[in-house]
Amino acid sequence: MTEQQPTNLPAFQPSDPWYRAIAILLLLVAFWFRTYRLADVPPGLHHDDIKNVLLVDKILDGYLRVYYPENFGHEPLYHWLQALYVGLVGNGYPEIRLLSVWISMAGLALVYALTQRLLGHDVALWTLAWQAVSLWPLFYSRRAIRGVLLVPLAALAAYLVAAGLDEGRKPLGRRWMAWALGGVALAACLYTYAGSRALPLAFMLFIVYLAFVGRSSLRKHWQGIALLLAVAAILSTPLIAYLAAHPEERMDQINAPLNALWGGDPRPLIQNSLRALAMFSFLGDPHWRQFVADTPTFEPLGAILFYAGIALALWRALRPSRRQALSCAFLLLW
Numbered sequence: 001m002t003e004q005q006p007t008n009l010p011a012f013q014p015s016d017p018w019y020r021a022i023a024i025l026l027l028l029v030a031f032w033f034r035t036y037r038l039a040d041v042p043p044g045l046h047h048d049d050i051k052n053v054l055l056v057d058k059i060l061d062g063y064l065r066v067y068y069p070e071n072f073g074h075e076p077l078y079h080w081l082q083a084l085y086v087g088l089v090g091n092g093y094p095e096i097r098l099l100s101v102w103i104s105m106a107g108l109a110l111v112y113a114l115t116q117r118l119l120g121h122d123v124a125l126w127t128l129a130w131q132a133v134s135l136w137p138l139f140y141s142r143r144a145i146r147g148v149l150l151v152p153l154a155a156l157a158a159y160l161v162a163a164g165l166d167e168g169r170k171p172l173g174r175r176w177m178a179w180a181l182g183g184v185a186l187a188a189c190l191y192t193y194a195g196s197r198a199l200p201l202a203f204m205l206f207i208v209y210l211a212f213v214g215r216s217s218l219r220k221h222w223q224g225i226a227l228l229l230a231v232a233a234i235l236s237t238p239l240i241a242y243l244a245a246h247p248e249e250r251m252d253q254i255n256a257p258l259n260a261l262w263g264g265d266p267r268p269l270i271q272n273s274l275r276a277l278a279m280f281s282f283l284g285d286p287h288w289r290q291f292v293a294d295t296p297t298f299e300p301l302g303a304i305l306f307y308a309g310i311a312l313a314l315w316r317a318l319r320p321s322r323r324q325a326l327s328c329a330f331l332l333l334w
Contacts (some may be wrong), residue, residue, distance in 0.1 A: 004086070021286045023112060023128060029133035030108055034101045034141045039094035043140060046289055049144040051080065054090055057082040066238045072250035075239070077191040078146030093312070100148045104141030107151035108132065114159045118327040136297060157185035158334060164224045167216065167324070178267060179224035183231025190236045200232065202333045209329050213320040216287045282305060 045053075051071045060083050066075040085099045108131055116124035133138050140148045160182030164175050188204070189196040207225060211219040218225075257268035275283060281303030284295040298306050310332070317329035 013251060016121070019125065026125070026128045026132050027105065027108060030128075031105060033133055033138055034104055038097055038101070040225060042139070042289075045093065045096075046143070049096070052079065052144055052146070053086075053096060055079055056083045056086050060087060067242045067246070069246065073194075073248045074146065075191045075193060077302050078149045080276055081149070082144070096144045097142055100141050100144055103148050103152060104137065107137075107148070107155060110152045110159065114174055116153045116161065117159060118331065121180060135292065135295060147193045147195070150189060153185055153189045154196070157182050157189060157199070158330070160185055161228065162327075162330070164228070165221055171274035175224060176227065179227045180231055183228040184235060186228065186232040187235035190239055194254075200292065203229070205333045209317075210326075210334070213329075214326055217326070220238055240327060318334075
């Protein structure tokens, strides 16, 4: 990649009115799917939902923590929002689920904006249509649990990174603001759900990618990237310090295959990895509490498109001169 080549992370362009109309229509369809018979599907409150409501009652009484050890350990951000919501609306049923509905709608809008910036209007509309009716985004938007908050915050962090990498005519101050706010969003992700702890790794791998195929972009934006990482590190320090001082029971369970690997037995890690890879098209969660038992992430057509999309993105990412190379690399790592 030469100094004259663009980052391939295109600046946001105002949408054509038809694109806006279609996007609004898709959001309305998504809202209908997320609210229709909200009390009945999934049926009743799962024990996780009930434990969250009990925790919210304690928060409303002044129980504020950077991390809640209850229920195998919970990051606090969703519960703080839930406490604010319950204080305003109450904890009736199915109203307690509506907070997740609105968070999910915000996630759809942010994913649409991110995809539009990275890959254009057409891909953004298809992405929004898919997310509006796909099983897993739909299911978790109808549960009162914290994982739903990770999607909008992660999409916001990615959008701000793309804005920081924009080499257009945006004022320098706006790009610096994007980097700083991206650090805030990344730190906020860490306060939502344990799975978010992989997100900093995705950013670091993208920096490594830039070091090999996008050196001009890295030289141009290293200060902004450093600002993002510094802000995220500072804001996440209280949580990191707590977790370092207090072992997590849930993490001990999840890390069992890694612990076996350190002990010289790679079989649990290999078995878990193969099952995780198979979840996209062959295996599903056997528990009915996860909506439809034994349902893979994608149905056959979705799986074919998923694998084809990975192959196409990988081909583009490994060819720095190709249009949208950096966008595809970023999405693959994400």
